[in-house]
Amino acid sequence: MFNVTETIPNDYGILSLLQIIVLQYFEHLHSTCFIKQSADDDLLGNLIVPYPSFWLTFDEANEFLFLNSIEAGCQSFVLTETVALNFLEIFESIHDQAIHRFPNKYVIVLVHPASNASIINRLVDHKTLRDIPRFLILFPSEVDRIDLITKKFVSGENDRDIIILDSYIPSRGSFVHKRHLFPDKLQNLEGQLLRLAIFNYSPYTVWREVYASRNSNAFYNGTTGIYVDGTEIQLFLEFCAKFNCTLEISLEEEDEWGEIFDNRTGNGIIGAVVERRADIGLGALYSWHHENLYLTLSKPISRTGVTCITPKPQLLSSWMTPLLPFSLNLWIAVLTTFVVMSIFLMLMEFLIQNVLLEQNRPLDICTSFMTIGCIFILQTVNLTVNRSTFVTQRIIMASLLFVGLMIGNIYSGGLSSLMTLPRYEQPINTVQDLADSNMHWASTHDAWTFSILMATQPTIVKLLHNFEKHPKEVLHRSAMHQAFSFGIERLPYGHFAVGDYIDKEIAHKYHFMIEDIYFEHCVAMSSKTWPMMEHLDALILVIFQSGIQRYWEQKVISSYEDGEVQLAISTSRHRESPGPITLQPSHLLGAFLMLAIGLVGGGVVFLFELLYVNWDNRWNNQQES
Structure with missing residues (x-):
């Protein structure tokens, strides 16, 4: 460190340097927050900021004021050394509460010349910097020299990867190397782990254990013993190929999609993301309103339609033959x-x-x-x-x-x-039919209803009431007896996402509805401060317009799905007509039943008449005697 002398300006040249940075790099931002302690020197007092800005005193402001400044559009923060560590401690929690999302925010820390260099080490070691690639420290290392220090986004194992980007000479008002002060650190992640929360839900996300590392394409529990695939997994394999990262899988098989609680904890995929146990959640996650309050949603990856497979109409019983020529209204x-x-x-x-x-x-x-x-x-x-x-x-x-x-x-x-022609029960073809039939529909998780929880239409409200959640074993047994309808997804390129509790034997007993209950857009979910979301969104749009997702869907379906189940469902509405059939004794069952009812009814009435006549004769005889 150097000794402070009277020849050094009060701001040590930091003010002029900060003025240059604000004018050059913050021009496109909505606003900037300047945060200091009340006891700090008025280092920023003479700074001229031609853009919207907020000036906060850390020890006098509360969480509400910080949240309001973020909601008002603060995309960059200029901090004095005394508040930097405290601000980093609350950075994630404050942004998690905010509604507005501005990714990859800028953070600049002004270090006092008299401070010990250990403050820099403490700053770059802070865990929050994993979400702040645009981080810069202004450190007056000499009398006429200010070093501009940042941290390598991909940290090494043996050092803190501190990088001196450039140096500013206040007396000359120029930089030594004239480098970009906020370089894109995300273009090459150098193999950094990207934590992905999934569960086995074909065709979106599929995984299996492998025993040879050469067959693995992801890490799980610190080892290379897993192979992942799927229409959405392929997107992240491309992402890691482009940005040089490595997938680390967090399996959420028990809780599947999961849920988020009011205290910002949760389980399953979305719970792992909100608790920051995973960077990204993936696997047919929709644009859910409640989850959007806690997480950031990517651009739509694909469109899906949620519908049901319902029991195929059965042949009407032969005893109903005399009643079938007229409908109920016509009979009335x-x-x-x-x-x-x-x-x-x-x-x-x-x-x-x-x-x-x-x-x-x-x-x-x-x-x-x-x-x-x-x-x-x-x-x-x-x-x-x-x-x-x-x-x-x-x-x-x-x-x-x-x-x-x-x-x-x-x-x-x-x-x-x-x-001559067989008659079947009334099929369930539409959403209204499903509601009117009062048949319950079921799946393994309540996530199937998240998108319609706020619906007010009576039909949808009734479907919400009729939804049931059961384990796969219960669903399989129920499907054998056609006790429920079951939720499936109509994929964008002609296939279906079907639960593995529906096998080929069951699939032949069901047909899919011609109407969707609702449609949704599948997205990826991350924390509100995950810095790679802009890059992911850009890649999603490129892949979507390329059309390669059609190939991915066909490849995953053919590799992991039962082709007979897919064929049975896709052709379930094409019932072959048997044509005219030979009359059988069963066709007269209704007539024989009516005859039997007439004979039995007539016989019973005849007995009552005999008893009545016998009783009447006795009564008359008694009256005469």
Whole structure:
């Protein structure tokens, strides 16, 4: 260190150097924060900043003020030596709370000439610098020399990798080497580990253990014993090839996608990222609102549509054959017409006999209903119109016969088609069908519903209520009995992401809905201060426009998915028609069932009639005696 003398300016040349840096490198930034202690010399008092800026005193400001300055757009920070370490301690937590995200912020630390060089070592050793590649220390190392010091972004094992970028000579107002003071340290990561949180979810992320290091392409637990693949893994293999990094895998098989709690802890993929146990989370992560409050989302990697496979419609039972020619609404209309016509005929006969003919006959309910029933089934009836001279009666009976003819022939035609062509249950094709069927849909994690948690549409709200989460073993057993519908993803290039609890035997029992419940964009998630997000976004856009993702999807599906399952699902809606079929005894099951009901019902009523007559005779005998 050098001794401070009276010939040295009060700011030791730092003010003029800082003025140059602000004008040259901060021009494109939204605003700059200047932070010092209240006891510090007014070193920055005469600094002229032609851009928006905030001036904060660390010991007087609270967390709320720092958060507000970040929300207001602080993309660079100028710190005095006395506040630097304390600011680095809160850098991550403050930015984690912020809504606005400005990656790769600039941090400049002003070191006092009288300070010991150990402060530089303490600064460059701070763990927060892993998220701040644009870090610069202004250190007056001599009377007329200010060294501009940074740290190598990829730290070595045996030293702190301190780099003196350049030196500034205050007396001449110039730099010794005229180098860029904030070089891009991220272009070559020199094999640095990129921590990736995943679980086995084909075709997005696939992993398997390998026993030869030459077959491994990633680290796991500090050793090269894992091989990773998948449509999204391929993106990060390309990323590491471009920026010279190495993948380190964090497996989250138990909690899968996981969740984030209010205290900024969590489990699964997103929990590993929010707790900074991983740099990036990957594996069909969608643009979820809640997770966006805690993490940074990349540009969309791909589009996916979430739909369901539902049980295929089964052949309707043969006993229903007599009921199938008409729909439920039509049956209600026919029965209503039958009752109304019977009552009308009964009243008409009563009025003619008792009012016009004055014969004083009682209401004949049975004859009226039997007459209309015979008309409906195209049987002969004994028409009283033949014995009457009233034109009104003829007109009414003609209309009844016409209606009966139409209904009877329509029913006969529908029944004829049912006897030759099979009829199936109503299929579940749309979101509305799935909600109306009240069939529950299931998967292994609640993440399938994260995207629709804030929905207000009654149909979607009902689907949320009908969703169930179960382990894979339970889902497999339920699928064998077609107890649930199951969530699948419709991939962008014609394939499906299907859980491994759906095997080829089960796949043939299901078909996919023609509508998506919702669609989403798959993204990667990182902490809000991860410095590589801009580079990742740029690579995502390049890969997306290249079209290579179509090849990746085809390659991963053919390598890791069951081709029969994919084929069964993709062709599940193409049911081959058996054509006309030979009549079987089962086709008459409904008629035989109706006959059996009639015989049993008639027999039971006959027994009651016998008992009634027997009881009535005894009662009369007792009264006579």
